[in-house]
Amino acid sequence: MMKRFTVGALLAVALLGQNEKSSVEGFVRDSQGKPIGAATVQLKIAAQTFTALTDAQGHYNFEPLRAGSYTVHASESKFGEAHVGPFPVGEDESKKVDLTLDSAAKAEFFDEPTFIVAGVTDPALRGGHGSDPVLRSAEALAKSTASLRNSLSVADAAEKEGKALEAAREYQRAAELEPTETHLFDWGTELLIHRAADQAVEVFTRGNHLFPHSTRMLLGLAVALYSRGSYDEAARRFFEATDVNPSDPAPYLFLGKVTSAEITESSGFAERLRRFASLQPENAWANYYYAASLWKRRAAASRKIQALLEKSVRLDPHLAVAFLQLGIVYADQGKMPKAISTYQRAVDASPSLEEAHYRLAQAYRKIGETAKAEREIELYQESKKQSAQELDRERAEIQQFVFELRKP
DSSP states (O other), X not given: OOOOOOHHHHHHTTTTTOOOOEEEEEEEEOTTSOBOTXXXXXXXXXXXXXEEEOOTTSEEEEEEEOSEEEEEEEEETTTEEEEEEEEEEOTTOEEEOOEEOBGGGGOSSOOOOSEEEEEEEOTTOOOOOSSHHHHHHHHHHHHHHHTTOOOOOHHHHHHXXXXXXXXXXXXXXXXXXXXXXXXXXXXXXXXXXXXXXHHHHHHHHHHHHHOTTOHHHHHHHHHHHHHTTOHHHHHHHHHHHHHHSTTOHHHHHHXXXXXXXXXXXXXXXXXXXXXXXXXXXXOHHHHHHHHHHHHHHTOSOHHHHHHHHHHHHHHOTTOHHHHHHHHHHHHHTTOHHHHHHHHHHHHHHOTTOHHHHHHHHXXXXXXXXXXXXXXXXXXXXXXXXXXXXXXHHHHHHOOEXXXXXXXX
């Protein structure tokens, strides 16, 4: 029987004489969100492994630690296991890592899905979850996930011919016969783009268990969770994806598209975008996303945010959203002439950017340019109408699947 020690006692000898101040702590829960006591938690860095047991509330805590790259693994015989990482821990940083144990994580093979595709339903049905901005971001993320596909198959050809049901069954058949990383990812993505978020979560979860180091599998799982409104769990998966290979820009670009306040207002969100800008200072999107996250939370002086945005548009003169945000910063500072010229740069870069026309109209109105303000409002309304029509057309073209439970 394992003797239970406090984590501080377990680490005392290993870290004796050192001056570490960082920590990793969190909760271990089951799939229903209930705490799991006496779960074994292992924290690894290089060749060192520290071990502890969770308390009755499912809590664990490792401290003090040195800065570095860590992996945390939790297990309990009745509930299964889970792991997160590798992820960075900075000096004097307190990192929170929660884990949800899943008995399926023990499987060494791909379990068949519990569902089969039975048909398609009315393509006019929208589906989706959350407010319109969140729904739009989920749709944009689904498209981004589809862009990560790297295969061309019979199913792809069927999809291009408008045979969504046939394509879905081909993807599923391939994943069941040969559960490779590519087949599982393609199957999950097909479900995701057809708004079958719950089923996509099931497939991407299995894929993540089999291929825990696949960044795109983590991103697919994060997007599926986000699409169904599981924002806390989606955040954890997005963050894990950025931590697999911190120098890979793709996960940060996905994270930047998120609009749910449950994620964007979290410390983990800000931390990852700060890291993105730090690791890739010459990346225009990295500077823009970091600046936008600071602005939303008013977490820095406007001068710092302004500098990041000015650098972003200098690196990419066609990045309309960065010009728009920079114009907002100038307007907030009372620099209306600079705000107007910057909004105009945003419009020049992307004439269909609705908010740029709206902000430009407000700015013209403030300086008494009524005619110009009215013209920008007209352009704003036209852009908004065209955007809505295009979105409705795209949504109407996407067929949604009907599912049946697989018979035992």
